[in-house]
Amino acid sequence: MPRKLITLILMRIAVGLLLLLVVSAVIFLGVEALPGDTAEAILGRSATPDALANLRAKLGLDQPAWERYFTWLTGVLSGDLGKSLTNGADIAAAIAPRLHNSLFLAASAAVIAVPLALGLGVIAARYAGRWPDKIISAVTLSTISLPEFVAAYFVIYALTQLFPVFQPVSMVFAGMSLPDKLRAIALPVIVLVIVVLAHMMRMTRAAILSVMQSAYIETAELKGLPPVSIILRHALPNAISPIVSVISINLAYLVVGVVVVEVVFGYNAMGQFLVDHVAKRDLPVVQASALIFAVVYIGLNIFADVVSIVANPRLRHPK
Amino acid sequence: MRVPPSAVLGLAVTAGFVCLAVFAPLVAPYPYDSAMGKVWEDPSPAHLLGTDMIGRDILSRLIYGGQITMLVALGSSLLSFGMGSFLGFFAVVRGGWVDQVLSRIVDIMMSVPTLIVALVLLSILPLSLSVLIVVMGVLDSTRVFRLSRAVAMDVAVMDYVEAARLRGEGQSWVIFREILPNALTPLVAEFGLRFIYAVLFISTLSFLGLGVQPPLADWGGMVKENKDGLIYGEVAALVPAATIAILAISVNLVADWVLTRTTSLKGGRGA
């Protein structure tokens, strides 16, 4: 690999890590700038100033914000996410199994959605303007208009009431066998696939169409090549980087979708956990969970950009 | 100018929703906050869409809920649109470090999913309608910023903008007479998309219990209130869910049409 390419990749990763650092500071310090603080959140509006001051001292809130941020950050880096305000439990220990559940759910959805979306996108692009494209486009325009929870309740109603194939609640616990687990998460996975599929398919279609309009595709056509070889040998190598970015953008929808879908199905994982603690105003838990979402999200973006860099012939084969 | 039937339908439905919301007290058959029947009654002439989990008329709550949902969405989309497009244009016209700073701030805000940021903020801020509007508006302005900056950038590199600068024109002429008229169509479509995004966003927040608080009615909250009935075959939760979907699809149909009418910048009269 040329040195310039490696430098670019390392730069991209470094920028990503820097971004993560900034985001962690925003999550921690940005909240400080807002009116109200944790002590008020715990004790409520009617608390006496004395009680507030006591609690602040106990929680270390009387220290300067920067100092607390660095303490927090060093803790995070060594795997210590702090303690929950509401029940004093260790946050890292509470998050670990839930993160596992969330990733399991998201990965299952991605495994189905990504190939399906790419396949449908290619079909829609291949028959652009004809009936397969029109049907796919009309259906996806409707599904991108649905928020996750709306799609979820339609799916629940259809598959538990109209055609009762599934249980409406998705419980996953340790010791369950994989087939049982998969059956348990079938409904939320279906919902996530519906939500992500439409976006991903529309963007894949657009990416392939824009490649298909290039002059070199016309050249390939004028060389009398069969359609399959035009798509596989001429369009695909140039569509890799747009398609990868399509996938990464949509895995981001998946990250958000997971939060809502978990709440809908009472699936005990990160999203449910985050929403519960926002309602309880348990700031340390909220910050830790948000940071983990940010790590996953930014990580996906870095990965997609690195793939794009590697797929670019101009960078892979410099002058 | 020919308007396709899908756009006419979208426009008509959207207008219908707006009218119902504006004239809610006149058209709603019952108040939104008092029980008028039994729990989860089926649709009947008295309650056209049935009643909810504590016997309130669903149609009336839907109409009042539309008022709040659309008011919050309109407020936040006006805020995001105004702030985002102003700063986007400003970044292009000023260029240099102003552009750099604004763009980097937006990059940072967009490096985490909007819902997650909103949840962090709502864990500390008081839950009121105005807080919701501001939080959603500010967070969503990042997308408008990116779009309007990109559109303005496309226009700003045109020779006619350079010609205006060489003539000595001030910034207001350059922005309002040279750039804006050529950037308007995509921005109008974007406003529709921002509005519907805000509807979906506030509905999602309410559904999660972090948006509009009871007893006020809003569509996302109505889904949440009635969701448990679904297991017993009570479809009350699906009515507000379908309402959200219908409004979203209608606005999308209109926005789609506006976007396809965006001809190239050499477009001519088709303004």
Next chain:
Amino acid sequence: MPDSLVLDISGLVIEATSYPPGARPRDVTLVHGVDLKLQRGRVLGLIGESGAGKSTIGLSAMSYGRGGARLTGGEIQVNGREIRLASPAELRALRGREVTYVSQSAAASFNPARRLMDQVIETSVSHRYMNRRQAEDHAIGLFRKLGLPDPETFGNRYPHQVSGGQLQRAMTAMALCPGPDLVVFDEPTTALDVTTQIGVLRAIKDAIRDSHVAALYITHDLAVVAQISDEIMVLRHGRMVEHGTCDQIINHPREPYTRALVSVRALNHVEKPPEPAIVRIDAVSARYRGTQSDVLTDVSMDVAAGQTLAIVGESGSGKSTLARVITGLLPPKSGQVWFDGRTLSRALAGRSRRDLREVQMIYQMADTAMNPRHTVDTIIGRPLQFYFGMKGAEKSHRVAELLDQIELGSDFGKRFPAELSGGQKQRVCIARALAAKPKVIICDEVTSALDPLVADGILKLLLKLQAEARMAYLFITHDLATVQAIADKVAVMHRGRVVRYGAKGDVLTPPFDDYTDLLLSSVPKMEIGWLDRTIKLREAAQ
């Protein structure tokens, strides 16, 4: 059969659907019943201005309609077989084997993600009449014949790793590799600088001769086609105007339109006696922000009041950068620009309104130089209002006068730019510059995007206006015929430096420096045999 008929087109009709903005789509006819025949070993030049249908006809030989063009009538026979209604499989066989294509922009036509060799031999290998080995050997032979560097390894490179001229040669190799009967060349040298063009032209000519194919050579440049073709067909608005041997068309054109094309670019402006300078460019060096090398190095020249200084150079010579320095868009690194006895501020922000008014600019692309949402009235009226505070009747009166000066009627005022032709657009841009009552107008390649006849009209207009209003022009161009037509003084630029500067007669008369000699001798002349003579002279000189 060495002289068999390869291509026989008769009564060809091509239609397309046009989508004017804001109006209903309608069908338009691009080609109205054209006939042509082409034998093996012959080259037919198709010539015409934009919209003449020449590319459309060329592609019809492959039964291909670009951008939704439909072959709706007539017969197209290739090697005696009708192809207009051929099946997709038959077309693939035809395009791979019998007819191949060389496009104007090889840079866009090569797939950026694949090596050149893979693309050059792809047709031969995929249609299975050569194995990979044979095809590669054949391609290397073609690379050598076309004068590409390191023919053995050239094919290992990616398109972005080689120059524009080399890519155009590689595309010719790609077209010749499967051993076709007919090659369609669609403006293959138009995008190249003249000094590159001559080599590519020669390589193409030799390759056609050696491989004994039939060729359709499409171009808008009659001087180019005169070097390469046996016959020429002149097209206009999708109809044939005249068809004859190369000699007949160039030396004895019959139709008035052909005569106009032959005599185009033959304007000759007699240079005026020296005048004092109004613009003095003094030792200017400049570079773009964030770059490490100068785009302009120590450039000095004068523009005399009421006269024209032409700056000639190829792409990358720095001629347009110089315009940016003079207008203040790019503050120079060192050096100064003097104007009418005062120093111009280096940056745009420091210039007075009078400075701005007296130096005006006209752009190459009139399309992007006018706001598409403004009417012609607004476009021309704005400088009047801005600089002179004109309003109402006074302003409309002056706009009408200006429209009259650029030979357009006052009813043009209500139109939008999209409703004007290319030449009319450029005229409106001239009127906008004129409205400011400038002392100098910078003209940046103002005629290069226009068809030759239209360009001639613009040049005549500019000369007329100069005589009336005594403005100086700083005329940037890559085209020497334009220099002949308009300049009093000439500066030749190469890689950011002035290599030759003086009165037009002196600059264009020998003895030359090396670069000017190369540049001048590379410009195709409207003479049959010019290419062969020039190449022979160059080879003798070495």
